[in-house]
Amino acid sequence: MELTGDKAKAWLLNFEAKIQEHKAYLSDLDQAIGDGDHGSNMARGTEAVKVNLEKIAEPETAEVLKQAAMALISKVGGASGPLYGSAFMQMAKTAKETTDIHELIEAGLEGIKHRGKADVGDKTMVDTWAPVVEALAKDALTNEAITQAVDATKPLKAKKGRASYVGERSIGALDPGAVSSGYLFTALVEEVLQ
Amino acid sequence: MELTGDKAKAWLLNFEAKIQEHKAYLSDLDQAIGDGDHGSNMARGTEAVKVNLEKIAEPETAEVLKQAAMALISKVGGASGPLYGSAFMQMAKTAKETTDIHELIEAGLEGIKHRGKADVGDKTMVDTWAPVVEALAKDALTNEAITQAVDATKPLKAKKGRASYVGERSIGALDPGAVSSGYLFTALVEEVLQ
Amino acid sequence: MTMGVVIASHVDKIAEGVYQLIKESAPDVSITYAGGTDDGDVGSSYELIEAAINNNEADELYCFYDLGSAKMTLDMVSDMSDKPITIFDAAFIEGAYTASVLIQGGYKKEEIDAQLAPLKIK
Amino acid sequence: MTMGVVIASHVDKIAEGVYQLIKESAPDVSITYAGGTDDGDVGSSYELIEAAINNNEADELYCFYDLGSAKMTLDMVSDMSDKPITIFDAAFIEGAYTASVLIQGGYKKEEIDAQLAPLKIK
Numbered sequence: 001m002e003l004t005g006d007k008a009k010a011w012l013l014n015f016e017a018k019i020q021e022h023k024a025y026l027s028d029l030d031q032a033i034g035d036g037d038h039g040s041n042m043a044r045g046t047e048a049v050k051v052n053l054e055k056i057a058e059p060e061t062a063e064v065l066k067q068a069a070m071a072l073i074s075k076v077g078g079a080s081g082p083l084y085g086s087a088f089m090q091m092a093k094t095a096k097e098t099t100d101i102h103e104l105i106e107a108g109l110e111g112i113k114h115r116g117k118a119d120v121g122d123k124t125m126v127d128t129w130a131p132v133v134e135a136l137a138k139d140a141l142t143n144e145a146i147t148q149a150v151d152a153t154k155p156l157k158a159k160k161g162r163a164s165y166v167g168e169r170s171i172g173a174l175d176p177g178a179v180s181s182g183y184l185f186t187a188l189v190e191e192v193l194q
Numbered sequence: 195m196e197l198t199g200d201k202a203k204a205w206l207l208n209f210e211a212k213i214q215e216h217k218a219y220l221s222d223l224d225q226a227i228g229d230g231d232h233g234s235n236m237a238r239g240t241e242a243v244k245v246n247l248e249k250i251a252e253p254e255t256a257e258v259l260k261q262a263a264m265a266l267i268s269k270v271g272g273a274s275g276p277l278y279g280s281a282f283m284q285m286a287k288t289a290k291e292t293t294d295i296h297e298l299i300e301a302g303l304e305g306i307k308h309r310g311k312a313d314v315g316d317k318t319m320v321d322t323w324a325p326v327v328e329a330l331a332k333d334a335l336t337n338e339a340i341t342q343a344v345d346a347t348k349p350l351k352a353k354k355g356r357a358s359y360v361g362e363r364s365i366g367a368l369d370p371g372a373v374s375s376g377y378l379f380t381a382l383v384e385e386v387l388q
Numbered sequence: 389m390t391m392g393v394v395i396a397s398h399v400d401k402i403a404e405g406v407y408q409l410i411k412e413s414a415p416d417v418s419i420t421y422a423g424g425t426d427d428g429d430v431g432s433s434y435e436l437i438e439a440a441i442n443n444n445e446a447d448e449l450y451c452f453y454d455l456g457s458a459k460m461t462l463d464m465v466s467d468m469s470d471k472p473i474t475i476f477d478a479a480f481i482e483g484a485y486t487a488s489v490l491i492q493g494g495y496k497k498e499e500i501d502a503q504l505a506p507l508k509i510k
Numbered sequence: 511m512t513m514g515v516v517i518a519s520h521v522d523k524i525a526e527g528v529y530q531l532i533k534e535s536a537p538d539v540s541i542t543y544a545g546g547t548d549d550g551d552v553g554s555s556y557e558l559i560e561a562a563i564n565n566n567e568a569d570e571l572y573c574f575y576d577l578g579s580a581k582m583t584l585d586m587v588s589d590m591s592d593k594p595i596t597i598f599d600a601a602f603i604e605g606a607y608t609a610s611v612l613i614q615g616g617y618k619k620e621e622i623d624a625q626l627a628p629l630k631i632k
């Protein structure tokens with residue numbers, strides 16, 4: 001499946017809407033095991049993405065992804081800023097070679113891993129991205145698969161980011177970045193894959 | 195030799211005058227191996243000592259020493275505050291038992307060591323106080339002995355306080371706290387021992 | 389026994405800022421702070437540190453400091469105080485953050501001490 | 511090759527305060543800082559950290575950060591910058607103070623790195 005410029009833009013605007021809708025929930029999740037700002041961070045960041053994208057009249061995939069990266073890098077303010085920012089920056093670079101969705105999201109995952117040094121099982125957004133990449137490889141990304149990946153962060157003990165400070169006490173809580181990544185991929189299913 | 199209340203007061207007022215006179219020099223010494231505030235710290239502290247002592251009409255040794263301690267503890271603002279403060283507090287306590295100068299200064303040295311955990315040779319004020327205590331034990335405290343102790347801090351490498359950060363580079367410099375302690379004991383010679 | 393955190397810095401802005409940083413992740417922990425001299429200069433103040441210790445609502449206090457002379461002042465205040473006070477020679481901000489978050493998480497003293505041990509650098 | 515220090519904190523007051531603390535003992539070292547988000551909230555800002563790196567007059571930079579997300583932002587800026595930049599996983603204030611004082615003292619890179627090694631806690 002190809003990610004055209006128009007679809008990329010629709011995807012990210014849908015993501016923005018979902019983040020705004022669940023802003024308080026994301027911050028509540030972050031309050032439990034972090035500092036309680038993931039919702040407002042992502043709301044600020046995706047709002048800036050929206051502003052950047054609305055300026056683009058004829059969207060081109062790499063440019064859309066790059067504008068999203070720049071907005072997230074400069075406006076999020078938390079760890080999720082450089083992480084999502086690196087993901088979209090890698091996707092933008094890759095989009096110059098291919099617009100295949102699986103390859104793009106895989107590049108995004110590499111960007112996150114490069115920046116945050118987290119692995120699968122560390123209870124971070126990587127735990128959403130990695131199974132999504134696998135599902136996309138088999139052309140089998142569904143909302144159920146996404147929910148399953150997100151929920152699977154619950155029993156994990158956080159090993160990266162602020163949640164790692166609470167150690168054992170992070171067990172049983174959803175990872176906020178995994179949840180916001182879930183919205184990103186639900187938006188992808190809605191705007192691009194369906 | 196006994197430290198009467200009047201002599202104690204005269205001693206500390208003389209010390210204050212010496213500190214004010216050499217304020218800039220003490221700060222310069224501290225700029226070389228520390229943060230450049232020892233002169234202003236001690237000036238502020240001894241100024242407060244003076245204010246406290248001037249309120250005492252009939253000086254009593256323990257009370258004079260205690261007032262000095264309180265002023266130094268609350269007004270110096272640098273490491274020398276708790277150090278000189280602990281010295282005078284120990285002296286004030288000891289003065290309830292004896293006003294023998296050797297025993298008082300020895301108690302002061304113990305106060306400094308308890309607070310700062312420094313030993314002889316660490317390039318601190320202890321390197322002035324320790325030889326002074328020895329000289330007092332032999333009733334042989336002179337200005338020469340004081341100068342010799344102070345100067346002997348030059349070749350040492352700082353192991354405590356801010357100067358310890360510059361390590362090797364502290365070698366060759368006088369320790370500011372050793373120098374200010376030198377003034378304290380020169381004032382003692384002038385007002386009490388002579 | 390509730391546990392609280394005391395922050396002692398040489399600079400008023402650092403103390404306030406560390407408080408701000410930590411409160412976000414430990415909103416229910418009693419955290420008090422003292423920074424700089426009475427006049428707002430760089431240094432430490434017996435009165436301000438004493439007030440931070442007295443005003444802390446917890447039964448038992450974990451204290452963190454930036455440089456050695458704030459430790460000596462903490463020591464003096466601690467000698468005069470009845471509260472159980474532990475002064476940690478840990479990385480200042482990282483130690484205070486770790487302790488606060490763990491107290492917020494309801495961890496026991498032994499567990500907190502174990503987490504702080506690798507942060508000891510002074 | 512002159513060496514400079516960059517301070518990156520999650521809080522503007524902490525960054526300013528650390529600068530104030532360090533400048534007293536390292537008046538001749540180029541020290542720049544960035545704290546908080548663009549809006550002055552707790553967090554980190556790419557623009558502010560980039561500016562702190564660009565505005566530092568030294569040829570080679572030693573960077574210190576308080577919590578991990580400031581490190582990631584430093585990392586990103588460093589990827590984009592031509593200056594030689596080392597990000598130290600050292601105790602934040604203690605590491606920045608040590609490095610600055612040693613640079614002020616004219617120590618060489620190897621000696622400074624050796625002094626910073628025991629402060630590594632992240």
Ligand SMILES: Nc1ncnc2c1ncn2[C@@H]1O[C@H](COP(=O)(O)OP(=O)(O)O)[C@@H](O)[C@H]1O
Nearest residue numbers: 038078079080116118124125160161176177579
């Ligand atoms: N090193 C890391 N690698 C991958 N993801 C991380 C890492 N650190 C944090 N995260 C993600 O970032 C989320 C928190 O983001 P946010 O609250 O915006 O930042 P902050 O923790 O700086 O306040 C976490 O829930 C986690 O998913």
Ligand SMILES: Nc1ncnc2c1ncn2[C@@H]1O[C@H](COP(=O)(O)OP(=O)(O)O)[C@@H](O)[C@H]1O
Nearest residue numbers: 232272273274310312318319354355370371457
């Ligand atoms: N641990 C210590 N034990 C004894 N003396 C010390 C110690 N630390 C510092 N000093 C003394 O304090 C002096 C510095 O005092 P000052 O400049 O007023 O404080 P600060 O270093 O906090 O700025 C040093 O020159 C040294 O003599």
Ligand SMILES: [Mg+2]
Nearest residue numbers: 034035037038
């Ligand atoms: Mg957060």
Ligand SMILES: [Mg+2]
Nearest residue numbers: 035037078553
């Ligand atoms: Mg945050």
Ligand SMILES: [Mg+2]
Nearest residue numbers: 228229231232
């Ligand atoms: Mg000083």
Ligand SMILES: [Mg+2]
Nearest residue numbers: 229231272431
């Ligand atoms: Mg000082």
